[in-house]
Amino acid sequence: MDDFDKRKFNEVEAALNTLGEKAFRAVFLNLLRFDQTVIYANVQPDEREVINRFLTIEELCKIFDALEVEEMETIRFLKEMTPRLASAILSDMYMDNLADLLGRMSRSDLATYLNLLPKEQIQEVRELLNYHERTAGAIMTTEYISVNQNETVASVMEIVRKRASQAEIIYYVYVEDETEVLVGVVTLRELIMNDDSLTAKQFMKTNVFKVLVEDDQEIVAQRVKEYNFLAVPVVNTTDHLLGIITVDDIIDVMDEESTEDYSGLAGVKVDGDEQSPWISALHRMPWLLTLLLLGMSTASLINHFDSLVSQASILAVFISLITGTAGNAGTQSLAIAVRKISVQNYHKIWKIIRNEVITGIIIGVFAAISITIIVELWKHSLALGMVVGISMAAAITVANLAGSLIPILMDKIGVDPAVASGPFISTLSDLTSVLIYFSVAQIFINSIM
C-alpha cells in the first residue's frame, strides 16, 4: 500500500471500530471494489469478522470475486467464517474464480466446501477443474449469455436484462443453432441499434472468433490482443460453446506471461511483494549458488591451462573481455528466442536458430576485427590480437547458438524455456568461451610469447 491507500485504509478501519453497521456500510460501500478488497484482506481477523456481519452475502461475494491476493489467503478468509456463510459466498461467485479457488485447496478442504455447494454447481466446477492448467478451459467462465438464432431483438434484450446481474460480461450475446452449435455473435451495441423485430440470425456476425478449450492461454491472449475483443468464446472440437474468456482475465494472463519471461531472463522472481532482504536472499541464493558451481567448472578449466597462463600472463588480461562479450551476445539471442518461441510455429524454430547463429557470425567477425586492431595498437602484437579476435568471434557464435538452442530444446521437452535464464546462459557461455580462448591460445602460443 502506498501512502494514499494507507490513509484511506486507516479511515475505514477507524469507521469499522467506532461507527455502527449503518455508518460503516455507507463509508465502505462507496469505495471502489479494488479498494474494498485491499481493506478486507488487510484488516485484523476479528475486524474481518465484523465486516462479514455488516455486509450482505452478495456484497461479500463481490469482494471475493475481486480478491487478487494469493488463493491461499482467500482460503484462509473462508476458513475464518462459519461453513454456512462460506458456502453461501462460494455458490454466488463467478464460476472461473470459484474453480480457481477450489483448485488450490487441499483435498480435505476441497471435499468440505464442494459438499456445501448446490448439486448442479458441483458438476460445473468439477468440469472446470479438469481442464489443464494454462489452457483456455482453465481460465474461462461459464457465465455467458447465449440465445437461439431465431430469437428476436426484443426477446434477446429480455434475456440480457434477466441475466445481466449474473453474467460476467453482457456486451456479447452468443448465438447458437438448434443443435447448440455456435453460429454467430451479436453485440449489445448492435442489439440496441437494431429493430426489435429482427431475429439474431438476420444481423449476427457469422465469422465468430473463437478458441478451443485446450488452446494454450498465451496463444489466446496473443489473439485477443490482436483482435481487440472484450471476450472470446471457448468451444470444443464440435463447435459447442463451453464458456467465455473475458478481457480482464486476458490482461492477467499477459501480465503473468510477461512477468515470467522477464523473471526468467533475470534469473529471479520479480512478482513477489515487498520482502525482507533475508527472504529475497533466500529466494535468490539456490540459483546463484548453482551457477557458482557451474562457474567452478570454468575455474577448473582455466586451472587446467595454468601452465599456459604462467608462460604468457598477458592471456589473463582478456579472459573477462571475451567471456563478457560472448555472454552479452548470448543473452540477446536468448531474449529473442524466448519471445519468438511463444508466438511461432514449430517449423519456424530452426529458422530462429539459424538466424541467431548467422547473426552471431556477423557480429563476431566485426568484434574480432575491432579487437584485433585494438590489441595490435595497444600491445603491438598482431598474433595476440588475432588469438583474442578469433576466440571472440567463435565464442560469440557459440553463445548465440546456446542462447537460441537451449530454450527451444527445453520447450520441446516440455520444460518452461524461461528456466534457461540469462544468468544460466552467460555462465554456460563463460565455460565455452574460456575453452575456445585457451585452445586457440595454445595453438598460437609460440607466436604470442
Add this chain to the structure above:
Amino acid sequence: MDDFDKRKFNEVEAALNTLGEKAFRAVFLNLLRFDQTVIYANVQPDEREVINRFLTIEELCKIFDALEVEEMETIRFLKEMTPRLASAILSDMYMDNLADLLGRMSRSDLATYLNLLPKEQIQEVRELLNYHERTAGAIMTTEYISVNQNETVASVMEIVRKRASQAEIIYYVYVEDETEVLVGVVTLRELIMNDDSLTAKQFMKTNVFKVLVEDDQEIVAQRVKEYNFLAVPVVNTTDHLLGIITVDDIIDVMDEESTEDYSGLAGVKVDGDEQSPWISALHRMPWLLTLLLLGMSTASLINHFDSLVSQASILAVFISLITGTAGNAGTQSLAIAVRKISVQNYHKIWKIIRNEVITGIIIGVFAAISITIIVELWKHSLALGMVVGISMAAAITVANLAGSLIPILMDKIGVDPAVASGPFISTLSDLTSVLIYFSVAQIFINSIM
C-alpha cells in the same frame, strides 16, 4: 504471417485479382477485422488501389483504425490515395488513432492532411497532439458518451442509441453536473436493468475512478489492471472530462511497457518483425561494441595487475567465477529495481536500494563461505580461499548496489531506466569485481604464494 494466415492471404489476393467487386467484397468483408488489416497491409500497391475502390469510405476507415503496423506504413498507404479519399478516411477515424497518426507525420505532410480535415476536428486533433507522449492525454480518445445527471434512463438510452455507431465504447456513460464537472458513471448494464423514469443521478456511481490527463500511461495501465475496467475517464485538474482510455489501448500500453523492460534487460529490441541476420546484427552491434570498449577498461585493469598474475597465475583461475557471480547477482537486482520503479512512489526508492544492498551482503557472505571451503578443499590454501571469498562478497554487494542504484538514478534524471540494461550492468560489474579481486589479492599476496 504463419502458414494458416498465408493461405487465407493467397485466397483473398486471388479473389481480388480474378473476381469482380461484388464477389471480392463478399469474401473480404466476411473476414475478421484483424485479418482484413493484415491483408490490406501486405498486398501490392496496385492491388491496394483496387481495394480502395472496392470498399466504401466507412469500411476503409475501420481498417485504418485497426491497422497496427508502424505509423510510417499507414502514412505510406494514405499517400498512395488521392488527397480527397485520404482526408475522407482521416476525418472518419477515431480521434486517438488519428492523433497518433498525424503525430508521426513530417511537418509538411501534417500541414497537408490537417488542412483537409473539417475545422472542428482540426482543433481537437491539435489538442490531442499537444499532450505529452506516454501520458493519459496522449492515448485517450474523445469519442465517449456523457450526459447530464438529470437525464432519465429513457433519454440516456436514446443518446446511447444515437451515438452507438461513433463512440469507441458505449458500455460506460459518464455523468456530468450543470458545470460539466464529472460527477458519476452509469454502465449500460445498469441502464438496461433500471426503470426508464429514473434519473442518472439516482443510481449513478459517484465514486468515479479517473485519471489525470498528465498521468503517466504506465501508472494508468497499472490501475486499470487492478480495477478491471473496460475504460477509464481522463479529467483535468478541475475534474472536467477530456476523454476516455479504453481497455484495448491499455493492453497495448502494457505490451509496450513489458516489451521495453524485457528488451532493456537483454540489451536488445525484441519487438522487431522477422529480420534478416544482417539487420539483426546491425541493430545489436552498436551496443555490443560499446560494451566491448567498456570491457577493454576491465582488460586494462587486469593488465595493470600483470605483475601480480605473473607472481601467482592461480589468480587468473578465479577471474571469471567472481565476475560471473557478481554479474548474475547484479542482473537480479536490476530486474527487481526496474520493475519496482515503475509502480512505486519515490520515497520508497531508497528502501529498494537499501534492501538490495542488504540482500547482496547476505548472499555475498553465503557465497563467500561456500567458495572459501571449495577452494580450501581443492587447492589446500585457506588464504587463497579467503581472498576469493572476500572478493566475491564485496563484488556481489557492489553489483547489487549498481544494479539497483543506476536505473533509479537514470529514472531520476529522466532517462528511461531500461537503458541501464542487463549487459551494461554485468559489464560494469566485471570492472568493479576485477578491481576488488586484485586489490584484495594484492594485500594477501604473501600468504597466497
